[in-house]
Amino acid sequence: MNKSEIIQLLAECGQILEISGASPFRVRAFQQGSRALENWQGDLDQLVEEDQVTSIRGIGKGLSSIIRDLATSGVSEEEAEIRALVPESLLELLRIPGLGPKKVRAIHQELGILTIEELEAACFQQQIRELAGFAERTENVILKGIKNLRRFAGRSLLSVSGLVATRFLQSLQRCPAVDQVELAGSLRRSRETVGDIDLVASTENSLLVRQAFLATEGIREVESEGETKSRVQSEEGIGVDLRVVTPEQFATALQHFTGSREHNTSLRQRARDRGWKLNEYGLWDAADQPLETADEESIYEHLELVSIPPEQREDLGEIERAEQLFSDGQEWPDLVEFEQIQGTLHCHSTWSDGKATLREMVQSAAERGWKYYGTADHSRTAAYAGGLTIDQLHQQRLEIDQLRQEFPELTILHGIESDILTDGSLDYPDEVLAELDYVVASVHSNFSLARQQQTDRIERALRNRYTTVWGHPTGRLLLQRDGYELDMVHLLKVAAEEGVIVELNANPRRLDVDWRWGRTIQELGIDIGIHPDAHSIAGLDDIEHGVGIARKMGLSCQQVTNTWDLDLYIQRLSVHREQAAAPENRVGESTNE
């Protein structure tokens, strides 16, 4: 059983235990264990083999034994025992908003209901309202929840949620009663997908602010509204939460609602260790005296930590690091910023499956003030995407020569996104690859190869002297499909050895390589290229999503190739080719045709 299946299974065990009425702490242990495994990146098989699973914080003896059994044999006695506690289909009922474990349990025990369909029927037959603790309104809430569940599927992509968030943010910014307003939650932390949108506003008049919030365009439904908290559902099916506090409370509220939950739990524990109290309204010392918290920095400073960038707040060791930096008298290192981007590689045009012409794309790159622009259409095997024949590649070079004259201030680089063929070779003969400025090597076929075979295939491509960039390394599509099975640790080592730039594909459906590999990537000294994989002019804007993920990886501008000066960049693109050309470095080199 692979890692993502185990993560899912542990979370389900937590939910089953919850419905069955187990200790809430045991429930939380499964949920936190599942999240801990999800946020940990490394080779799980190796960890299991070395019997080191408990080295992941949040996973102790009990969970590690379940994980070991599942990873090695696919079955676990403990897991089977938990699963037998309640019928599996009840987990579906938990997805209905407003229905938690207690209500699901009551509905099942009293009425024998097992599925969403049965629950819906029971609501129509007005059976639910007869149960203790339920009434007519609960039936309506459930029916509405079922309807929404069928219509919308949980989390959303940054490209969608970002637009919705901006709409609400602007509506609040226009309200004169608002003192400060900021985006919080997972969007501020640059998570790759978003469950709902969190906004924090400060004011002396919460009523006016609430009214401005509820007057925002595109609200399907108001789910709750109170003195300090309101929640609506947008037309796109995304929940939007607004928390309203006083100006003095803004910093602690922003910190609190930015999260993550795990980060906040650790931070509050740190306050408790001092006999202090921290919540969204402030920070109090042991004598119950409020401490000055004018901004987020001061909250961390009181707790003897340097200020931690929002993207890093996942409780993955950042608090320990902030403590060390604080005692060393240093600051958190600067993370890469959008304004530092000088250009990019891996953009498509109408030469293959892009929607804009090469000229239009180049024009847009020049208008953005970029120093360089790399075009990389699909290679010839990608027939589905209009991949270029060798002849077309040569014709494209003629157009690029022309554009270079028209846009002298922009350096235009001619590349290709070459399919990695099933045997690991690239899609053109060496002499054709040699004519190009760079090659993005990507897998677009045979996703279901066995792990070792897929790893070997990609390794061969990475060791090809013409490979400059490893494109969208795992091929995942967020909310659609997992990446192909591969040995990521091994392949990152290969990329480091060969000097291959690892792509951070900034398309909001991909955001691949996953940010959780950030630490490994930094340890190996790998250079990351943030590439929009743009198929249109608007697609170039996706770089901003990529920068957010790079910040989440903890990267500085030095580690992101497309923030570099032109000369350094050009030099970097040829490094691999020259390295590989040296006889002592010729390892597993391919002979394309």
Next chain:
DNA sequence: GCCGTTTTCGGCCCGACTGTTTTCAGTCG
């Protein structure tokens, strides 16, 4: 079930809103 410079027991973050109730449990974040 996890954790630990109060370490093998006894804690485990904390507050808002809703709906069903007449003071609170359940859900959510």
